[in-house]
Amino acid sequence: xxNPLFLFFLAIVIVAALREPMGSVWTMPPTGAYAENAFxxxxxxxxxxxxxxxxxxxxxxxxxxxRRLGLSSPADLSYSTIxxxxxxxxxxxxxxxxxxxxGAQSRAVYGxxxxxxxxxxxxxxxxxxxxxxxxxxxxITCACLKTSIGLVTACASTFAALFPHSxxxxxxxxxxxxxxxxxxxxxxxxxxxxxxPCSTFLYPVAIVPHRSLSYRGLIGxxxxxxxxxxxxxxxxxxxxxxRALPPALQNASFMDACLCTAGGASPxxxxxxxxxxxxxxxxxxxxxxxxxxxxxxxxxxxxxxRMQKYCIPYSIRRGVRVV
Numbered sequence: 001x002x003n004p005l006f007l008f009f010l011a012i013v014i015v016a017a018l019r020e021p022m023g024s025v026w027t028m029p030p031t032g033a034y035a036e037n038a039f040x041x042x043x044x045x046x047x048x049x050x051x052x053x054x055x056x057x058x059x060x061x062x063x064x065x066x067r068r069l070g071l072s073s074p075a076d077l078s079y080s081t082i083x084x085x086x087x088x089x090x091x092x093x094x095x096x097x098x099x100x101x102x103g104a105q106s107r108a109v110y111g112x113x114x115x116x117x118x119x120x121x122x123x124x125x126x127x128x129x130x131x132x133x134x135x136x137x138x139x140i141t142c143a144c145l146k147t148s149i150g151l152v153t154a155c156a157s158t159f160a161a162l163f164p165h166s167x168x169x170x171x172x173x174x175x176x177x178x179x180x181x182x183x184x185x186x187x188x189x190x191x192x193x194x195x196x197p198c199s200t201f202l203y204p205v206a207i208v209p210h211r212s213l214s215y216r217g218l219i220g221x222x223x224x225x226x227x228x229x230x231x232x233x234x235x236x237x238x239x240x241x242x243r244a245l246p247p248a249l250q251n252a253s254f255m256d257a258c259l260c261t262a263g264g265a266s267p268x269x270x271x272x273x274x275x276x277x278x279x280x281x282x283x284x285x286x287x288x289x290x291x292x293x294x295x296x297x298x299x300x301x302x303x304x305x306r307m308q309k310y311c312i313p314y315s316i317r318r319g320v321r322v323v
Contacts, residue, residue, distance in 0.1 A: 002149075006142035007095075009135060013120070014098045016127040023108020025101060031112065047199040048192055051092075052206045054147075057154035117188045152176045193246065201241035204233050 033041040066080045103119045110122045120140075124132030156172035167175070183191065208229050 002142045002146035006139060006146065009139040009142065010095070012135065013124055013127070013139065014102055017102040017105060017123055018098075020127070021105045022126065023105050025104040028104055028107050044200075047196070047203045050199065052210065053199070053202055054151065055210070056206060057158065058150060060157070061150065061154055115188050115192065148177075148180060152180065197241050197244040197246075200244040201234075201237045204237040204240075205230060208233050 029035070030038060062081065062084070063077060066077055066084075069080075071077055071080055099116075102123060103116070106113075106119055106123050106126070109126065110119075113119045113122065117140075120136055121133070124136040126132070128135055152173055155176050156169050159172045160167070160169040186194075209226070212226050212229060
C-alpha cells in the first residue's frame with residue numbers, strides 16, 4: 001500500500017516539473033568533480049543510496065515471499081527472483097532518471113542545493129506553493145516508512161537468527177527502531193557525511209558476494225574463492241574508509257601514517273579527489289577478472305573429472321584401449 005502511494009505522489013511532482021520546466025538541462029554545465037570525472041563521481045555518490053547493502057537484507061525476505069506463493073524448486077525460485085529483480089531495477093532506473101532530469105532543471109532557478117532533499121523541497125514549493133510542503137511530506141513519509149519497516153524487520157530477523165540466545169525478534173525490532181528514530185533528526189547532510197566512510201568500506205565488500213554468486217553455477221561452492229576475494233577487497237576498502245573520514249579525524253596525529261599508506265597503496269590506481277571511487281572500480285574489476293579466470297580453470301577441471309568418471313569406464317567396457 002505504501003509503495004503505490006509513494007509512486008503516485010512522486011509522479012505528481014515529476015509530471016508537474018516536466019510539463020512546465022524551470023529551465024533546460026542542456027544549458028546547465030556540470031560543476032565540481034562532475035565536470036571531469038562524471039562516471040566515478042556518480043559511482044561514489046551512488047553509495048549513498050545504500051541499495052546494494054539493503055539488497056543483502058531484503059534478499060532473504062524476497063525469497064521467503066516467493067516460497068509462500070507456492071514455489072519451492074531452486075529453478076523456479078531463481079527464475080522468479082531474476083524476473084522480479086529485473087523489473088524492479090528497470091522501474092528504479094526510470095525513477096532515478098526522472099528525478100535526475102527534474103533536479104537538473106531546478107538549477108536554473110535555485111542553483112545547486114546541499115542535498116537531494118533540498119532539491120525536492122524547492123521543486124515542490126515552486127509548483128505547488130504552500131501545499132508543496134504537504135505533498136512532499138506525504139511522499140517522503142511513504143518512501144521512508146516502507147523502507148524503514150523493511151530494514152527494521154530484515155535486520156531484526158537476521159540478528160535474531162545469528163544471535164538466538166541474546167534478544168528475541170521483538171526486542172531487536174524495538175532496538176533498531178529506537179536507534180533509527182534517534183539519528184533521524186540529525187539532518188540529511190550530517191547523516192550522509194557520517195555514513196559515507198562506512199558505505200565506502202562496506203559497498204565494495206558487498207559487491208563481491210553479489211558478483212561471486214553469479215559464478216556459482218559454473219564453479220559450485222568454492223569457499224576459499226569467496227573468502228580471499230572478500231579479504232582482498234576489504235583490505236583495499238579499509239584505506240578508502242580512512243580517506244573518507246571527516247577532516248577532524250584525518251588531521252589527528254595517529255592518522256598520518258595510515259593516510260600516507262592509503263594515498264600510496266598502489267601506483268597503478270589513480271589518486272585524485274575521486275581516488276576511492278577509482279580504487280573501488282579498479283579493485284572490483286581485478287577481483288572479478290581473477291574470479292572469472294579461476295571459474296574458467298575450475299570449469300575445465302570439472303569437465304575433465306567428468307570425462308574420467310564416465311567416458312573412460314564406458315570405453316573400457318566397450319573394449320576400447322585408452323592410452
